[in-house]
Amino acid sequence: MxxxxxxxxxxxxxxxxxxxxxxxxxxxxxxxxxxxxxxxxxxxxxxxxxxxxxxxxxxxxxxxxxxxxxxxxxxxxxxxxxxxxxxxxxxxxxxxxxxxxxxxxxxxxxxxxxxxxxxxxxxxxxxxxxxxxxxxxxxxxxxxxxxxxxxxxxxxxxxxxxxxxxTLTEQQKIAAFISAVDKKITQLQQKQRLLEAYKKGVMQRIFSQELRFTREDGSAYPDWEEQKMRDVAPLQRGFDLPTSKIIEGDYPVVYSNGILRKHKEFKVNAPGVITGRSGTIGQVTYINEKFWPHNTSLWVTDFKGNYPKFIYYLYHFFKLERFNAGSTVPTLNRNDVHAVKKHIPIRPEQTQIAHFLSAIDKKIAVVETQIEQTQQFKKGLLQQMFA
The missing domain is CATH 3.90.220.20 (DNA methylase specificity domains)
Structure with missing residues (x-):
């Protein structure tokens, strides 16, 4: 051109x-x-x-x-x-x-x-x-x-x-093309919403035991046993990381709302489950590498023999925001969480549950990537057409 x-x-x-x-x-x-x-x-x-x-x-x-x-x-x-x-x-x-x-x-x-x-x-x-x-x-x-x-x-x-x-003819040609891109984005967003709704519904059925998994030979797993959360996956408080001592490195520092930076040291071995202690309560992160849990978060690495990814989904389904003990700043009361009793399956069924939900998460992640790529394509398109 x-x-x-x-x-x-x-x-x-x-x-x-x-x-x-x-x-x-x-x-x-x-x-x-x-x-x-x-x-x-x-x-x-x-x-x-x-x-x-x-x-x-x-x-x-x-x-x-x-x-x-x-x-x-x-x-x-x-x-x-x-x-x-x-x-x-x-x-x-x-x-x-x-x-x-x-x-x-x-x-x-x-x-x-x-x-x-x-x-x-x-x-x-x-x-x-x-x-x-x-x-x-x-x-x-x-x-x-x-x-x-x-x-x-x-x-x-x-x-x-x-x-x-x-000319109007060229305007209409451009508009039709951009509308087709918008339609694709809308379809992908609808697909994402449907997958998320499906995941929410299937988690409800799993944790209410309406939906059960079986062994490879078709036989049933034993009944789920009621346990207190402190005996399943106790939450620990994170560690302070003074700003003056932050040195970039390979290990993620996990805050209440996710990974924000990397540090040269780690505090906890993988795998781990993180949830917000203050501010962002209810956001749960699964991390499969050595990490530093920040003091704005609570973390689990002692899974008491349970499958770690299952515990992630359990806490994800838990609606932890119900245990907010703060009047102005949201604060998670871990003692209240630990006292809650939950029915827990044996580890082999936990593993099947985690793998099943992980497969749905992977599908959601693929669609999220497709949405991002299509949005970036549209952004580049507009920049070149309206430069």
């Missing part, structure tokens, strides 16, 4: 010529937003006219919940009625810059003051929305923010966004 002004680095081969530079305001029949209805949340209801807020605009999609307003209020807010093919752009707060296209078939909705409606005259909405989601579009949004905290876009800033645009 020749280096020309207003010509993208990546382009469908049947198109040529420079793109035109236009201000977004000239392409629109409407740029505006809504307001919170009088009465605020008290007027929200489960049915009626969908009321769209910034939390409904996420991952380039419009994700509706059950927040609606009555038709009587919608009729008083005619200036902020949302239609299909509108572009919605979050213009305030931490989600500023998120955008989506209202799907075809959408009948009617309304929007609050945190979301802008961008209604085009004739151009392709998905093309313009993809530009807004691109690196260049996000830079314009960042520069256009106003206010002391610089977390707000006004309509004047939005109208002034300069966009390079091709």
């Amino acid at each position: 020749k280096e020309q002004k207003r010509v993208p680095k990546l382009r469908f081969e049947e198109f040529s010529g420079e793109w035109e530079t236009k201000k977004l305001g000239l392409l629109c029949s409407k740029i505006g937003s809504g307001s919170t209805p009088s009465g605020g949340q008290e007027v929200y209801q489960q049915t009626g006219i969908p009321f769209i807020r910034s939390q409904n605009v996420i991952n380039n999609e419009l994700i509706l919940d059950h927040t609606c307003i009555p038709e009587s209020i919608n009729s008083k807010m005619k200036g902020s009625i949302v239609k299909s093919n509108d572009i919605l752009l979050n213009i305030t707060g931490g989600s500023i810059g998120r955008s989506c296209v209202v799907p075809k078939g959408f009948k009617i909705g309304n929007v609050n003051q945190h979301v802008s409606i961008i209604r085009l005259k004739k151009d392709e909405p998905k093309f313009i929305q993809s530009f807004l989601a691109s690196y260049r579009g996000q830079k314009l949004i960042l520069r256009g923010q106003t206010g002391s905290g610089r977390e707000g876009l006004n309509f004047q800033s939005i109208r002034g966004f300069k966009i390079n645009i091709p």
Whole structure:
């Protein structure tokens, strides 16, 4: 591709010529937003006219919940009625810059003051929305923010966004391709949700003993025996690691929310199970190498003859956040955890359970990688098309 002004680095081969530079305001029949209805949340209801807020605009999609307003209020807010093919752009707060296209078939909705409606005259909405989601579009949004905290876009800033645009035919070709990539991401995310739901359901059945495993010859394992957790996998408190003594090395330091750095020394041999002692309670990590458990965490390496990966899943299923003993800062009370009685299978059945759940985790991990790769592909695509 020749280096020309207003010509993208990546382009469908049947198109040529420079793109035109236009201000977004000239392409629109409407740029505006809504307001919170009088009465605020008290007027929200489960049915009626969908009321769209910034939390409904996420991952380039419009994700509706059950927040609606009555038709009587919608009729008083005619200036902020949302239609299909509108572009919605979050213009305030931490989600500023998120955008989506209202799907075809959408009948009617309304929007609050945190979301802008961008209604085009004739151009392709998905093309313009993809530009807004691109690196260049996000830079314009960042520069256009106003206010002391610089977390707000006004309509004047939005109208002034300069966009390079091709013919409508090329816009539609680009939009169709990006939509296909978005569809792939959505399908993968749905697959991930289904796998996670399946794992949650099967864990419920396993730990309630509704689902049992058998020996290779088909014979049943013995009944699970009730034991206190202190006799199954007692939790130990982690060790302090002064910042002044942190020296990069090969051994992971495991905090309450996971591995954050490596250290030259280790405190505990593998394998181990880690859970948050303070702050992040309920997040459980399995680690299969020598490590340093930080004092924000609790750890297990004394498994009392039990299969370590099974103990990981047991604590994962345990819902440890129930044992929060802190009033302001979450703090896990390990004595309360140790006193809990759980039915535990013998080690061979534990091993089968752990291997079964690990296989599901591997499938989830594969899908997560596919999602990340597809999202990175889209990011690179947008950078080259809207450079």
